[in-house]
Amino acid sequence: MEHKLSLRKLLEDSEYQEQLNYDFNIKGELRHVDTNESFVFNYYKNAHERNHKRYQALGHVLSQYVYELLEGECLLQKVYIPTDATGDEPRSFFFMSENALTSTSSLTVLLQDRGVFHAGQWGQKTVINEGLDHGTQIPFIKMGLALRASAEGGSQLPGPEVSGVIPAAVAPQRARRLGR
Numbered sequence: 001m002e003h004k005l006s007l008r009k010l011l012e013d014s015e016y017q018e019q020l021n022y023d024f025n026i027k028g029e030l031r032h033v034d035t036n037e038s039f040v041f042n043y044y045k046n047a048h049e050r051n052h053k054r055y056q057a058l059g060h061v062l063s064q065y066v067y068e069l070l071e072g073e074c075l076l077q078k079v080y081i082p083t084d085a086t087g088d089e090p091r092s093f094f095f096m097s098e099n100a101l102t103s104t105s106s107l108t109v110l111l112q113d114r115g116v117f118h119a120g121q122w123g124q125k126t127v128i129n130e131g132l133d134h135g136t137q138i139p140f141i142k143m144g145l146a147l148r149a150s151a152e153g154g155s156q157l158p159g160p161e162v163s164g165v166i167p168a169a170v171a172p173q174r175a176r177r178l179g180r
Contacts, residue, residue, distance in 0.1 A: 024131070027131065028133050030128050039129070058128070062121075069120070070138070071095075076096060120136050
């Protein structure tokens with residue numbers, strides 16, 4: 001998987017910057033910048049909680065990195081909902097294909113789950129241990145977007161789990177096909 005962003009750049013603001021000296025190599029594998037070794041969970045000896053906090057910090061930065069890949073490489077747009085939320089109201093977001101609201105051919109929408117599963121990822125542990133091609137949905141999103149361009153025919157409607165998002169943000173679109 002080709003990528004132009006740098007995980008190191010996102011780690012610059014982390015309190016674990018020195019302990020998380022990792023980046024993705026040309027193959028999309030997470031590797032230590034100096035040793036080329038894969039991620040080591042037990043960085044601190046006999047300190048599970050401290051190691052877990054370091055792992056969580058890496059997971060947060062990985063999510064931000066994947067979101068940037070979704071926008072930069074997959075050309076998806078990050079849309080915040082509800083669109084009219086005030087500063088103290090909870091907000092979330094989803095990703096949708098460019099021109100989703102004006103396209104008449106098809107629509108791609110990527111929703112984020114609650115908890116540790118984030119948009120664009122199968123799982124953070126898989127991203128860390130197996131790399132971007134196995135741990136993210138990006139290869140499939142790219143394939144779906146390429147197939148979308150040549151798709152013809154009927155509609156595939158989303159399931160009930162997205163019924164609140166579709167009317168709020170996507171209903172005005174004119175797509176004949178809706179992938180989920």
